[in-house]
Amino acid sequence: MSYILVSDAVHADRARSEPRGRALRWGLVLGATIALHGAALLWFAAHRDTFAPEVVKPPVQIALLTARPIARAASERSSATALGRGKRSAGRPAPVLHALARKPSAPPAPEAARATDADATTSDRAAVPHAASSTDAAAPIAASATSAGVRFSVPPSGDLHYNTFYNGVENAPGTIHWASEGDDYEMVVSVPLPFVGTYTYASHGRIDAFGLAPARYTEKRGRRPEDVTTFDRTAGRIGFTRTSATLALPDGAQDRFSMVMQLASLVRGDPNAYKPGVTRAFYVADDDSGELWPIETIGDESVRTAEGFVQARHFMRLPRREGDRRRIDVWLAPTLGWLPVRIMQTEPNGSQFELLWRGRLAPPGAENASSGTTPDDSSDSGPAGSAPEPVREQP
Structure with missing residues (x-):
């Protein structure tokens, strides 16, 4: 119990x-x-x-710059003129002018194109000389008592080698060939594409009172016949082989690729003028039309390349019209003489084409390179350069 x-x-x-x-x-x-x-x-x-998504907000626009005459010292004008005359008297024929373009949409009226330069009188334009040659491109051109205008300094001649990408997938490498001699310039961009051949864009012209002045722009896509845009400055017209229509030729007009070098020359001449938010308008002619491109300064950034990080200034083309979703971004590097270290085009469907610098600037003479870079002995010495194909603009 x-x-x-x-x-x-x-x-x-x-x-x-x-x-x-x-x-x-x-x-x-x-x-x-x-x-x-x-x-x-x-x-x-x-x-x-x-974990926050990256939001790229363009800076608030603080200035809008338009085409104006460039400045050049009298001593530089006389030396460049003498150099050009000496070479022509030596029996060397003048370089054949070829050029290349990109398809913008609506041409501006001649009156509107020249209204931006209303402050420049006829006498001022006559007094403004040509821009710097490659021999004196080591320093920005300063205004003199006989020449007033925006500062302008042509980048040193040389070949830049690039890796090319389509939607992040690497393709065959390419180069941009750039040469400036006396009052003449030449730019050749080409990229070999599998199965379709090499895409080549060439811009040849002179340097006038408004900077680079393309004379002929050619575009060759693989085996297709080349398309040519002609800048007739005597008649003041732009002509095309793709269409019989012609357009008025405004002061400072560029083609698709000379625009990059025109921007580089302006920034190189006066880097402090291009602060975040500053926007410069360029009239750009393609292979059958022309339009204004607003290029905005985004700011200084580090660009990662195969040879390490490179400091560069980022520029972006703003929408040209309502609903325009195509973007073009350019990064100019001071250590490369303000030549492009990266170029990227974004299509409305999100596809991206990119050029990313992979080799050093190799000017014909080291004295022409103010950036202090050394020639790359391993770089190609041929005259042609290569770069990724920019996609044709759609209206």
């Missing part, structure tokens, strides 16, 4: 202790859960910027 009483007492104690034990265990689990969640919340609060 006593055994039964003891057993009942033990079972009663166990029945009373089990709820307490179960409650203790659940309390410990709950406390641990709260502590873990609290730690996770604290960590996320400290690192929430890591």
Whole structure:
């Protein structure tokens, strides 16, 4: 009888202790859960910027720059003129002018194109000389008593070698060939594409009172016949082989690729004038039309290349019209004489074409390179350069 009483007492104690034990265990689990969640919340609060999507906001526009005559010192004008005359008297024929373009949409009226230069009188334009040659491109051109205008300095001649990408997939490498001699310039961009051949874009012209002045722009896509845009400055018209229509030729008009070098020359001449938000308008002619391109300064950034990070100034073409989703971004590097270290075009469907610098600037003479870069002995010495194909603009 006593055994039964003891057993009942033990079972009663166990029945009373089990709820307490179960409650203790659940309390410990709950406390641990709260502590873990609290730690996770604290960590996320400290690192929430890591998970935030990157939002690129163009800076607020603080200035709009338009085509104006460039400045050049009298001594530089006379030396460049003498150099050009000396070379022509030596019996060397003048370079054949070829050029290349990109398809913008609506040509501006001649009156509107020249209204931006209303502050420049006829006498001022006559007094403004040609821009710097490659022999004196080491320093920005300063205004003199006989020449007033925006500062302009042509980048040193040389070949830049690029890796090319389409939607992040690397393709065959290419180069941009750039040469400036006396009052003449030449730019050749080409990229070999599998199955379709080499795409080549060439811009040849002179340097006049408004900077680079293309004379002929050619575009050759694989085996297709080349398309030619002609800048007839005597008649003041732009002509095309793709169409019989002609356009008025505004002062400072560029083709698709000379625009990049025109921008580089302006920034090289006066880097401090291109702060974030500053926008410059360029009239750009393609292979059958022309339009204004607003190019905005985004700011200084580090560009990652095969040879490390390169400091560059980022420029972006703003939408040209409502609904325009095509973008062109250019990064100009001061260590390359303000030549492009990266060029990227983004299509409305999100596809991207990119050129990314992979080799050093190799000017014909080291004295022409103000950036202090050394020639790359491994770089190609041929006259043609290569770069990724920019996609044709759609109206």
